[in-house]
Amino acid sequence: MFKNYFKTAFRNVVKYKGHTLINIAGLAVGICAVMLIYLYISFELSYDSFHKGSEKIFRVSVINEIKDKGTSEGAVFLDALAPVIKNEIPEVEQTVRVSDEKPGLLSNGQKQIQINSARYADSTFLDIFSFELLMGNHKQILNKPFTALLTEETSDKLFGNKNPIGQIVDFNDLQFEVTGIIKNPPLNSHLKFNMLLSFGSLYQMKNVFMGWNGGNQYITYVKLVNKNRSETVDKKLVPLMWKYLNKKLKPFGWKFTAYLQPLKEIHLKYDDQNQTRLINIFVFSIVAIFILLIACINYINLTIAGSLKRSKEVGVKKVFGASRIELIKQFIAESFLIIIISSVISIAGLYLIIPSYKKFIGDFFNTDILISINSIAVFAGGAVLISLIASLYPAFYLSRMTPLAAINENRLQRSSKFNIRNALILLQFVISIGMISSTLIISSQLSFVKHRDLGFRKENxxxxxxxxxxxxxxxxxxxxxxxxxxxxxxxxxxxxxxxxxxxxxxxxxxxxxxxxxxxxxxxxxxxxxxxxxxxxxxxxxxxxxxxxxxxxxxxxxxxxxxxxxxxxxxxxxxxxxxxxxxxxxxxxxxxxxxxxxxxxxxxxxxxxxxxxxxxxxxxxxxxxxxxxxxxxxxxxxxxxxxxxxxxxxxxxxxYHDEANFRTLFVYFSSLSILISITGLLGLTIFSLTQKRKEIGIRKVLGASVINIIKLAYKEYLLIILTAFVIASLLSKYFMDVWLEKFAFRIEPSLGLFLLSGLIAIVISFITVTVYTVKAAMANPSDSLRYE
Amino acid sequence: MIKLTNLSKYYENKFVKTFVLRNINLEIEEGGFVSIMGPSGAGKSTLLHILGMLDSPSEGEYHFYDETVHKMKEKKLSELHKSYLGFVFQQYHLIDELTVYENLETPLLYKKIKSDERKGMLADILDRFNIVAKKDLFPNQLSGGQQQIVAIARAIITKPKLILADEPTGNLHTDHGKEIMEMLKKLNNDGTTIIQVTHSDLNAKYGNRIIKLKDGWIEK
Known part of the structure; x- marks a missing residue:
């Protein structure tokens, strides 16, 4: 039976080549876009999860309240905090202090390089974090003053192929002995560094003030015995802060409150740019869903349109005893075949696209992610899901028809104004026009930001x-x-x-x-x-x-x-x-x-x-x-x-991040329009084939080519106009949320929305017209004889 | 075998009912060969479709053996189709994407007949209709008469009790038409009940009963 499903499926795929091609192209582009977005989002979500026991690791963040002056918050605080946390809070298994980033010049006597991020860190660094030590003794790293770990990259830059262990390097006029090489922190690590220096060195420097009256330059990370005890620790931090800080500072109106931030949430929730990141993730998830939706709608509409040609087959099968379930299975088998082909094409496409994708939004993920178990699962799951979503409606629609209606194609044609089909086209255009106008708003905001009067000279x-x-x-x-x-x-x-x-x-x-x-x-x-x-x-x-x-x-x-x-x-x-x-x-x-x-x-x-x-x-x-x-x-x-x-x-x-955001938006909205347009194209071709006879008769009765184009376009114009109104309202609302974060922002003008509506109308008009003209110019005797 | 009681079929359009069949009372015995005749628009095809369970009556009752067809759900109807009915259409309605062999196989697949048995039945029917040489051709490679032969073969391959034929020779050349009619007659002699719609008195003579329809009424 299954063999039979696939045999019919395959012959149908081959028979309706144009139909199949449009379907496969639309789905492949859709799958590709969704995978790209998935890669981006999964990378953003993967931050710091490579550390062993990462759920037990937390960063201590300190809120500073000054009476009548408001509050400020940051993880960069005093060095004295970590030891008392470890000694007085038993839930804490281990702590590590890491300084903020120190830029400077690093030299080995022969060569000098600029370092952006040297950090002082405790010897417990690798007990908490799982960065890979390439050379050196795990137990002895950073345990003596004036010792250093270089990252692979720094070592290569400074020493080339030579072994740097035991060498003395000079950093901002201080000498350190290199005791190890550590792998470059992965791209998805919130903690970045070029070099680690032993924390003990700081206590040897006369001009660096340490302790409770020292400088705020150190981040404290803690590893808990049990990941669920962070609230307990938060509670215990209250008396601790009182004992060491607040008791003394109260007369001055100062108050410090400390709490734990889960390591894995730092990148998205607690970083400086977390707002942007979360919004981006949110926006692109929605875009991915939209693109998928558009691709599915295409599939559904094209399949239903195609079903007009297939209905005889369905009817005959029903007459000879096919049950609904059997017909539904057949349609799902067909979709599955098409989706497998689309998936293969989209995988090939991904490998081609990824290098240039990385080029403009940054090399922020490993292509390896593509072949991880997760990605394959998402991919396979996605393919099955799409084939189900996309084929269920056509399957039910076709199998629902009475055999008589199905066999008698003429009856079907008369009832071909499927309202559901129009609703789906409407949804497609809402998404497409919404994405065009959002793209225009983002672009004009960024151009406004770029060209705004800063109040000072910026040229030359x-x-x-x-x-x-x-x-x-x-x-x-x-x-x-x-x-x-x-x-x-x-x-x-x-x-x-x-x-x-x-x-x-x-x-x-x-x-x-x-x-x-x-x-x-x-x-x-x-x-x-x-x-x-x-x-x-x-x-x-x-x-x-x-x-x-x-x-x-x-x-x-x-x-x-x-x-x-x-x-x-x-x-x-x-x-x-x-x-x-x-x-x-x-x-x-x-x-x-x-x-x-x-x-x-x-x-x-x-x-x-x-x-x-x-x-x-x-x-x-x-x-x-x-x-x-x-x-x-x-x-x-x-x-x-x-x-x-x-x-x-x-x-x-x-505004680099925003510019990337815009570039991605431009690409994905173009894709969504492209997919919508292929869908529209497919539908136009079908409806013209259906109306071949009607067009022929109208021409015999004296209709001009223009009359016939009008006839073809009339169907869509109202849908597109409705879509334009809905899309404008939606994108106005969502773009206001995005614009909110700018103190200097534009107010999207009506013209901008009109322009996006116009773009959609023009593109779809061209699509419809090209094919209609061909049909309208045809000699009526041909189309009439055909019947 | 078949009993229709006060059966009517109409289409409702706003406030107007357009009747196609009116108050039909009809009994058909097993083993009969019935011809439905009448002018265009008399409701012949509709009656045949209702008898074949492809369409449902608006009013009245339809009993098939002991089954009350007019109350049946889609699934049960599909069962009845598979078990008892075979169809022959004027336009043949073979599936264009399937070969002759596969077209004949389709009803057997839906009846979930095992592969070995299926092959036997197919070999038998190909032989009986003398179309072994054509089994791998697609319908559009056959002449109209040959297509109709395949369509009949497909209709009887599941050994139905009742064959419904809608102007089976309507699209055919006289010689071919005669061949088809003899084939149906032979099936009838072997015990299959046949109901056909036809315009031709000649074809009606193959049967043993004629029902005349006019404006949706049965002419007495």
Whole structure:
């Protein structure tokens, strides 16, 4: 019997080649898109699950409440916390402290490389985390001061093929002995590093303050005896924090609360970008479901349309005793055959697409995921599910017909205005138009963000990083020498560049009774000129005034927020009083996600040095000017790599994730439109074949080609218009959620929605027309004779 | 074998009932060869379809042996089809995607007859209808008469008690038509009940009873 099902299935597949091709193409594209989305999502969800016992590992996060000042939260805290947690909370089996990322220069005497992320870590590091140790003794890693583990990549860069064990490396003027090589942290690790340094080293350094009064630079991870006890630990952390911190700090209005964050949830729930990530996952899951839905609808519609041709077969089989179940089985067998073919094509497609997919959204997953048991299960499960969903309706529809109706094709044709079919087309167009308008909204928001007026000059600014102690110490020499190069118009030294926000500190503003946390940037007197930031009142920093070392500039928002009527001459207290000497216009120093907040510009860097030189260069011969700057820099700081970027590029980089989001959206919405259009195409062809005779008769009666095209398109126009209205409302609602996270955002205009509706109408019109014209031009005698 | 009581068939369109069959009372004995005749639109085909359980009456009763057909569910009807009925259509209605052999096999598959037995039955019927040489051809490779022979072979392969034929010779050349009619006559002589719809008096003569329909009534 089964042989018979597949035999008929195969012959039908071959007989209706066009139909089959459209079906297979639509499904294959759909499956491909869904798998790509699945890979992306499963990668995002796989973060940190490679650690053995990862469900028992937690990160300690600390909330800091300051009375009347609000709260802040972070996992980077004091080093003294971990030992007391381990000693006083028995549920905790082990702890490890890991410092925040330290950038710097690493050298082995012969070669020097830039390191972005060195971290100090306890010797218990590998007891908790399952990063693979390639060389070195597991029991002895990081247990002595001034020892280091290099990642494979760092070791290769610095030592090449040579064995680095026992070698001494220099990191920011400190010497460490290499005692091991560790595999690069996998892409799906929230904790990234190029090098690990022994935590004990910190206690040997005179200028590093440790203990309860030390610096907030260390993350504490704990491993529990039992994964279900994290709430117990949270409760025990309350008296612990009281005992060591809150008791002493209460008079100052400070309060610390600590709690555990599950390791596997850090990436999605507790990271800086978790909002974006969760939204992306949510959005793409929906997109995947939509694409799958569109592909299934196509299949259903095409099968039903095809059934008009198949109905005789169904009828005859029924007359000869086929039961519904047998017919349903036959249709499912057919779908299954088509889906297997589509799956094979889509797997081949995936292998072709993945390299370029990675190219534009980043190499963030291993292609190995594709051949993991999970993926295969999802794939197989998906294929079965789609074949069931897609074939059930046609199967039931066809098997439900009375044999008489089925055999008598003419009767069927008269009742061919299936309402369910129209409803499905409507749904397809709602999804497609919704995706087009969402894509347009995302694109115009990103273009708005890119081109918005930041309040400062961003073109032709070249930013030079002062990454070493040497270069920071000699910043003034470098600045002066660079200023002399022809083509260089202005140079300024700053502590940060206005891309992704400035740091903040506590300041007591005159007229306020408690300190406020305010953004601050340290910049020299050339800052305003270089960045073309306007001074509204007062004056800029000047060497003519000896006291300017202690003076501040503030922005308009500062004046507004603290209600200063005459800001000039007012004082701001931080350790000592500082006078406001000028007010500048508001400029956007943070990303488009944030509003412009109050800002203080100081002339002196608090830590004693500036971190960046911003250089305005002549746009005519950029290459020459940069090579001149590079030469000058290397002459002054021979040991520091020349690290530079263009401000506009760096600004664009901030929205890199969003740009990827848009690119993916463009691709997936194009796919969904493509699939919908193939479906529409298939239906048009069918309905034209059905109407061949009608068209012939109408032509004999004098209908023009235009009349006939109208006839074909009339069916769809109303559906598309309805879809347009529904889709516009839906995408307006969902895009508002997405736009919410931007402080600087567009309001989607009506034109944008109309445009997306128009795109759908034009594309479908072209599709319908191409085939209709052919049918309409045909000689009526042919179509009539055919009957 | 068959008993129709006060059977009517109509189509309801808004407030108008269009009758196709009116108040039919009819009994057909086992072993009969009945011809239904009448002008176009008299309801011949509808009556045949109802008798063949392809259509259901709007009113009245239909008894097939002891079964009350008018109350039956789809599944039970399908059982009856398989066990008792064979159909022959004017347009043959062979399945285009299947070969002659496979077309003949289809009813046997639905009756869930085992492979060995099936092969025997198929060999027997191919031989009996003299179409062994054509078994691997597709319907569109055969002439109309040959297709109708295959269709009859398919109708009787399950050894039905009743064969319903809707103008079996309507599309055929006179010689072929005669051949088909003799075939039906022979089946009738072997004990199969036959009900045919026909326009031709000549064909009706093969049967032993004529029912005349006009405007949905049986003419007495």
């Amino acid at each position: 600014i070249f930013v030079l990083g002062l990454n070493s102690i040497e270069s920071r110490a000699k910043y003034l020499t470098i600045k002066n020498e660079i200023s002399k190069i022809t083509g260089v118009q202005k140079v300024t030294a700053t502590s940060a560049i206005p891309i992704n926000g400035f740091t903040s500190n506590g300041y007591l503003v005159e007229g306020q009774n408690a300190p406020n946390i305010i953004n601050v940037v340290d910049a020299d007197k050339d800052f305003l000129d270089t960045y073309k930031i306007k001074l509204i009142s007062g004056r800029n920093f000047s060497e003519d005034f000896g006291t300017d070392k202690d003076s501040y500039l503030v922005n308009e928002e500062f004046v507004k927020q603290y209600g200063l009527k005459n800001p000039l001459g007012k004082t701001i207290n931080r350790n000592s009083p500082h006078k406001i000497i000028g007010v500048v216009t508001d400029f956007s120093f943070a990303s488009a996600y944030e509003k412009i907040s109050p800002l203080i510009i100081t002339s002196q860097p608090e830590s004693g040095s500036f971190n960046y030189l911003s250089v305005v260069i002549n746009s005519i011969n950029i290459v020459e000017v940069i090579s001149a700057i590079s030469k000058t820099f290397e002459n002054i700081c021979p040991d520091t790599p020349f690290d530079y970027k263009f401000l506009d590029e760096a600004l664009a980089q901030v």
